[in-house]
Amino acid sequence: xxxxxxxxxxxxxxxxxxxxxxxxxxxxxxxxxxxxxxxxxxxxxxxxxxxxxxxxxxxxxxxxxxxxxxxxxxxxxxxxxxxxxxxxxxxxxxxxxxxxxxxxxxxxxxxxxxxxxxxxxxxxxxxxxxxxxxxxxxxxxxxxxxxxxxxxxxxxxxxxxxxxxxxxxxxxxxxxxxxxxxxxxxxxxxxxxxxxxxxxxxxxxxxxxxxxxxxxxxxxxxxxxxxxxxxxxxxxxxxxxxxxxxxxxxxxxxxxxxxxxxxxxxxxxxxxxxxxxxxxxxxxxxxxxxxxxxxxxxxxx
Ligand SMILES: [Fe+2]
Numbered sequence: 001x002x003x004x005x006x007x008x009x010x011x012x013x014x015x016x017x018x019x020x021x022x023x024x025x026x027x028x029x030x031x032x033x034x035x036x037x038x039x040x041x042x043x044x045x046x047x048x049x050x051x052x053x054x055x056x057x058x059x060x061x062x063x064x065x066x067x068x069x070x071x072x073x074x075x076x077x078x079x080x081x082x083x084x085x086x087x088x089x090x091x092x093x094x095x096x097x098x099x100x101x102x103x104x105x106x107x108x109x110x111x112x113x114x115x116x117x118x119x120x121x122x123x124x125x126x127x128x129x130x131x132x133x134x135x136x137x138x139x140x141x142x143x144x145x146x147x148x149x150x151x152x153x154x155x156x157x158x159x160x161x162x163x164x165x166x167x168x169x170x171x172x173x174x175x176x177x178x179x180x181x182x183x184x185x186x187x188x189x190x191x192x193x194x195x196x197x198x199x200x201x202x203x204x205x206x207x208x209x210x211x212x213x214x215x216x217x218x219x220x221x222x223x224x225x226x227x228x229x230x231x232x233x234x235x236x237x238x239x240x241x242x243x244x245x246x247x248x249x250x251x252x253x254x255x256x257x258x259x260x261x262x263x264x265x266x267x268x269x270x271x272x273x274x275x276x277x278x279x280x281x282x283x284x285x286x287x288x289x290x291x292x293x294x295x296x297x298x299x300x301x
Pocket of ligand 1: 135
């Protein structure tokens with residue numbers, strides 16, 4: 001069984017055909033051997049010269065488009081230059097994807113841009129923050145209420161690949177672990193009358209951690225469950241993929257389970273895609289979890 005499929009994209013001049021949407025939504029990776037995003041050479045050199053002190057609070061340097069500001073940079077770093085470079089990557093990837101994946105851009109949210117200057121192999125991070133353990137993405141501080149996490153990556157390293165391990169996609173994993181891991185039980189509880197009342201009060205009081213939708217709570221639990229599960233980490237059917245220097249790739253990271261084994265210097269742009277914009281909305285993790293839980297799991301009407 002093949003657990004990762006790279007779908008090469010050569011023509012970036014127009015919208016991709018329906019089969020590409022289908023494959024992306026099923027957990028395949030759209031792959032560009034040579035990144036279609038061009039950074040001026042001096043900007044790449046600036047990024048490659050970044051040596052962070054290894055701050056443990058921030059996992060990455062991030063650009064927040066809605067606020068037009070950068071977080072995670074060491075004090076003394078050239079924040080203005082970093083902001084300009086990351087904003088340009090953000091604008092360029094948004095421009096590219098609004099053409100290639102046009103059906104997603106209606107109602108999408110252009111989320112954070114991140115620059116990852118650390119060597120991923122051997123990073124000392126807390127268990128749930130580790131990138132080298134297989135997981136599906138969930139953002140506890142930026143709930144999506146059922147919408148999708150689509151990410152565009154570029155390996156900036158001039159010499160070394162970025163190495164990923166991938167395993168199965170969300171539908172298979174949820175089918176196997178969502179009951180055992182207590183994910184379905186949690187989702188049902190949060191979606192029940194008591195959960196709804198708690199969330200309503202929490203919203204009124206501004207207690208953000210209790211306002212996440214049942215879907216978001218379940219996805220966060222699932223993310224942690226997979227990272228904690230040694231048997232899954234060891235025995236999952238895995239594939240190792242090397243993304244060479246200068247390549248880019250696109251993947252729904254809430255769908256395909258993945259881990260980063262090694263690599264340094266990558267750029268990444270996140271988009272939150274309305275799940276209803278998908279070609280096959282029934283493949284969205286929220287739809288799969290709702291089927292298992294037997295009730296709606298978002299706060300939408
Ligand atoms: Fe991830």
